[in-house]
Amino acid sequence: MLSRTADHLYWMARYIERAETTARLLEVGARNALLPNATGGYRNDWEAVLQAKGTLEPFLEKYRDTNHRNIETWLFFDSENPSSVYSCLSAARENARVVRTALTAPVWDAINGAFQELQQLHRTERSKLMVTDLTEWTLRACQLIRGAFMSTQLRNDGYDFSGIGTTIERADNTARLIDVKYYVLLPSASYVGSGLDQSQWALLLQSMTAQRAFNWSYQGEITAAKIADLLILNRRFPRSLRACVQWYCEHLDNLAENYHTGTAAQEVAHKLLDDLRAATVEEIFEEGLHEFLARFMARNAEVATTVHEVYLSGMPA
Amino acid sequence: MSATKPAIFNEMLNGEQVRSAYRNLEKWYRSMPAELRSLKQNEAEALFRRVGITFAVYGEGGDPERLIPFDMFPRVMTAEEWRKLDRGVRQRAAALNAFLADVYDRREIIRAGRIPEHLVTNNEAFEKAAIGFRPPRGVFSHIVGVDLVRTGPDQFYVLEDNCRTPSGVSYMLQNREIMMRMFPQLFMESRIRPVDGYAGLLKKTLASVAPQKCQGEPNIVILTPGHFNSAYYEHSFLADLMGVELVEGQDLFVEGDFVWMKTTEGPRKVDVIYRRIDDAFIDPLCFRPDSMLGVPGLMSVYRSGGVTICSAPGAGVADDKAIYTYVPEMIRFYLGEEPILENVPTWQCAKPDDCKYVLENLSELVVKEVHGSGGYGMLVGPKSDKSTIESFAAKIRKNPDNYIAQPTLALSACPTFVEEGIAPRHVDLRPYCLVGETIELVPGGLTRVALKEGSLVVNSSQGGGVKDTWVLAE
Numbered sequence: 167m168l169s170r171t172a173d174h175l176y177w178m179a180r181y182i183e184r185a186e187t188t189a190r191l192l193e194v195g196a197r198n199a200l201l202p203n204a205t206g207g208y209r210n211d212w213e214a215v216l217q218a219k220g221t222l223e224p225f226l227e228k229y230r231d232t233n234h235r236n237i238e239t240w241l242f243f244d245s246e247n248p249s250s251v252y253s254c255l256s257a258a259r260e261n262a263r264v265v266r267t268a269l270t271a272p273v274w275d276a277i278n279g280a281f282q283e284l285q286q287l288h289r290t291e292r293s294k295l296m297v298t299d300l301t302e303w304t305l306r307a308c309q310l311i312r313g314a315f316m317s318t319q320l321r322n323d324g325y326d327f328s329g330i331g332t333t334i335e336r337a338d339n340t341a342r343l344i345d346v347k348y349y350v351l352l353p354s355a356s357y358v359g360s361g362l363d364q365s366q367w368a369l370l371l372q373s374m375t376a377q378r379a380f381n382w383s384y385q386g387e388i389t390a391a392k393i394a395d396l397l398i399l400n401r402r403f404p405r406s407l408r409a410c411v412q413w414y415c416e417h418l419d420n421l422a423e424n425y426h427t428g429t430a431a432q433e434v435a436h437k438l439l440d441d442l443r444a445a446t447v448e449e450i451f452e453e454g455l456h457e458f459l460a461r462f463m464a465r466n467a468e469v470a471t472t473v474h475e476v477y478l479s480g481m482p483a
Numbered sequence: 484m485s486a487t488k489p490a491i492f493n494e495m496l497n498g499e500q501v502r503s504a505y506r507n508l509e510k511w512y513r514s515m516p517a518e519l520r521s522l523k524q525n526e527a528e529a530l531f532r533r534v535g536i537t538f539a540v541y542g543e544g545g546d547p548e549r550l551i552p553f554d555m556f557p558r559v560m561t562a563e564e565w566r567k568l569d570r571g572v573r574q575r576a577a578a579l580n581a582f583l584a585d586v587y588d589r590r591e592i593i594r595a596g597r598i599p600e601h602l603v604t605n606n607e608a609f610e611k612a613a614i615g616f617r618p619p620r621g622v623f624s625h626i627v628g629v630d631l632v633r634t635g636p637d638q639f640y641v642l643e644d645n646c647r648t649p650s651g652v653s654y655m656l657q658n659r660e661i662m663m664r665m666f667p668q669l670f671m672e673s674r675i676r677p678v679d680g681y682a683g684l685l686k687k688t689l690a691s692v693a694p695q696k697c698q699g700e701p702n703i704v705i706l707t708p709g710h711f712n713s714a715y716y717e718h719s720f721l722a723d724l725m726g727v728e729l730v731e732g733q734d735l736f737v738e739g740d741f742v743w744m745k746t747t748e749g750p751r752k753v754d755v756i757y758r759r760i761d762d763a764f765i766d767p768l769c770f771r772p773d774s775m776l777g778v779p780g781l782m783s784v785y786r787s788g789g790v791t792i793c794s795a796p797g798a799g800v801a802d803d804k805a806i807y808t809y810v811p812e813m814i815r816f817y818l819g820e821e822p823i824l825e826n827v828p829t830w831q832c833a834k835p836d837d838c839k840y841v842l843e844n845l846s847e848l849v850v851k852e853v854h855g856s857g858g859y860g861m862l863v864g865p866k867s868d869k870s871t872i873e874s875f876a877a878k879i880r881k882n883p884d885n886y887i888a889q890p891t892l893a894l895s896a897c898p899t900f901v902e903e904g905i906a907p908r909h910v911d912l913r914p915y916c917l918v919g920e921t922i923e924l925v926p927g928g929l930t931r932v933a934l935k936e937g938s939l940v941v942n943s944s945q946g947g948g949v950k951d952t953w954v955l956a957e
Binding site: 167168169170171172263264266267271275323327421425477478479480481 | 719720729730744745746749
């Protein structure tokens with residue numbers, strides 16, 4: 167396969183996943199704004215959400231005021247925000263359009279259809295759009311695209327590259343979402359274990375559609391340790407860090423088998439998987455959740471870089 | 484305005500009589516309720532949009548992914564009519580290729596005084612880098628699109644030749660797909676020769692011109708300028724049908740004596756490049772240094788026989804409107820045959836006598852730029868007002884070499900769906916001739932139709948539409 171084709175498939179998948187995360191963040195932020203302000207004087211939750219996405223500054227420059235509607239515009243519609251749902255889905259569609267012939271008709275239909283609907287939403291009067299409508303629409307659109315992909319694409323290398331894109335992005339996003347909760351949302355360590363802390367953890371679960379998974383996997387009340395276990399180490403939960411890493415390891419193994427040769431990308435990825443397999447929640451908390459997540463994101467990014475070098479640049483090292 | 488309006492040949496009628504080739508279609512049209520017609524029209528549009536057959540026009544505002552209007556009323560040719568066109572087009576493609584091989588080599592036709600030297604060597608499309616080089620099988624132009632018009636039952640004229648990268652063949656194929664899907668009954672009732680062998684034939688043609696250094700199955704690719712190009716859909720469509728890679732310049736590189744493409748498994752050698760970018764952009768080391776579309780060093784690999792480029796750089800010198808006048812001469816000179824298809828009588832403004840005549844009769848002539856394309860930069864005398872004609876005359880006086888003129892032909896008209904039912908609209912036809920080990924074409928072509936009443940301009944960039952083109956079996 168042409169490296170450029172693989173690259174476009176990889177980025178198409180990443181952008182779809184990213185659009186979904188932005189929508190989930192929007193959901194967290196909106197829900198969070200409905201929670202009672204437990205104590206006076208701590209910073210705006212919305213700002214925290216933007217900070218997590220690394221877009222607080224450009225946002226303030228453009229809108230000044232962090233009101234609900236501005237944030238919604240920024241995170242969903244604004245093409246100046248590279249991680250808005252609009253920007254991500256446009257970029258996904260542009261990547262798909264270039265490799266149109268590497269996609270089945272249902273996949274193209276789903277992507278192109280989502281894009282047309284998005285433009286329709288753009289033209290709709292804003293007072294008629296609820297945040298939940300926007301996030302639900304995004305989740306549905308992304309799931310439809312992925313579903314079409316899973317059920318119709320040939321399981322060739324293109325399938326693997328897009329799978330790698332999805333899971334690298336998802337691992338990064340899950341890590342970021344946990345980080346929002348733990349590092350940014352919580353004003354100080356003294357809130358750990360408080361009522362506010364509890365409801366924020368629950369919200370995080372909700373944002374990842376993980377309440378049911380949590381209940382199936384763990385008994386009793388929601389605690390930080392259990393949630394961290396679910397979102398980081400539980401291999402059965404499809405958004406957990408370990409599940410994502412395992413998933414891309416499988417795709418990389420497929421590639422190695424198809425191409426009759428392994429690569430550095432496979433090694434880096436398997437090393438990360440081994441470490442996650444051996445890790446425990448206690449150790450993670452000991453290291454500090456934020457520190458652990460930052461380290462994970464760096465290693466995940468290293469996998470991405472290596473994939474690019476060995477497959478997507480066309481000139482294997 | 485010209486005093487006598489020439490009679491227009493209606494493809495469907497012979498006097499008042501419906502021609503036999505159109506009888507089924509006439510019945511079909513008469514029995515089709517208006518609601519069904521608009522339903523089918525919408526269905527066709529949805530199909531085009533879904534498969535992504537759009538004509539990308541960027542930088543003009545509006546919808547960047549425009550549909551070319553599709554007319555459901557097919558244009559039909561009898562077996563007998565086609566036999567003549569088929570032979571005529573193949574003859575022309577053979578002569579054009581013989582001419583190209585000659586002007587880059589011994590230039591016998593010039594030495595024999597049959598074509599003026601300056602028309603060849605001063606031509607912008609003349610490629611010095613091709614001098615003395617013989618491509619595999621001596622073929623320079625592998626896909627020749629010949630534009631034909633008809634003025635009477637037995638009268639076809641060649642309007643121009645396209646020897647570089649003629650486009651539109653994807654419409655020929657898709658128009659047929661969509662008609663078969665929407666009106667299967669029509670195909671059961673008429674014996675229509677299939678066109679879907681085109682992709683196989685194209686692949687066979689490209690494989691047959693693989694370079695000498697190629698061993699085993701040649702690796703064929705299509706080189707596109709990218710998805711912003713208006714014909715990108717066609718490029719990807721053809722790559723898809725042939726099962727070959729669609730590459731951009733950035734996907735290729737030169738190393739050693741070969742061209743390679745970057746794949747996820749490392750570099751892979753490329754043997755035949757069907758390029759859909761212009762000569763000037765192929766190789767920044769040889770042509771335009773600012774080109775980002777091409778491949779540095781490609782020309783040197785080409786010249787050393789490491790890769791075949793289709794069409795060959797320099798092929799454009801044969802499809803120039805000034806050279807066009809000499810194609811019948813080429814046929815006689817190289818093939819020793821009489822031309823089967825006629826040229827439109829053409830005045831060359833470069834010749835003083837011709838130029839004088841043209842300037843005196845502008846209101847009755849069609850004047851074209853020698854290097855123009857797509858219906859731009861032309862004057863349709865009978866449709867133009869006085870001031871337009873005068874300002875065009877000034878342009879001709881300033882640079883006569885740049886213009887040719889032809890009489891306004893009474894282009895045939897084919898029934899076409901309009902608001903009120905059907906009405907005749909002017910059409911032309913572009914068959915695609917493939918030249919490799921053999922010279923072949925599928926029975927059909929792209930019929931373009933001028934949708935505006937009375938208009939003679941059929942170009943898609945000027946609001947023309949397309950039709951399915953049927954060649955009936957014997």
